[in-house]
Amino acid sequence: MAKPDDNLMSPVQRLRDAPRCAAKAKRTGERCMCPAVRGWRVCRVHGAGGGAPRGQRHGMWKHGAQSLDAIEMRSLAMMLRRIATAGVE
Numbered sequence: 250m251a252k253p254d255d256n257l258m259s260p261v262q263r264l265r266d267a268p269r270c271a272a273k274a275k276r277t278g279e280r281c282m283c284p285a286v287r288g289w290r291v292c293r294v295h296g297a298g299g300g301a302p303r304g305q306r307h308g309m310w311k312h313g314a315q316s317l318d319a320i321e322m323r324s325l326a327m328m329l330r331r332i333a334t335a336g337v338e
Contacts, residue, residue, distance in 0.1 A: 270295055 267284035270292035274281070286297035301307050304316065313319055 264284055270281040270283045270285050271290040272281045272292070272295040273279065281292060281295060283292035283294060285292055289297035291297045301309075304310070305313075
């Protein structure tokens with residue numbers, strides 16, 4: 250007696266039904282057929298879950314002048330400066 254193919258816990262069936270990677274090849278234009286990582290549109294080969302850690306956990310962290318907090322603080326200071334000088338002109 251053959252095994253039925255409708256086993257939902259079968260790893261083969263889950264891979265077959267998984268959404269596919271949305272990345273396309275430059276040369277051929279064909280899509281990658283690997284299964285996409287859960288929560289991402291692409292597979293692990295095309296960058297799902299990748300990237301370096303942010304902030305001080307990053308290996309190239311120097312001083313924080315270009316951190317998100319510093320950039321936000323500078324933009325706030327520039328906005329306050331524009332408001333202060335707008336009434337003077």
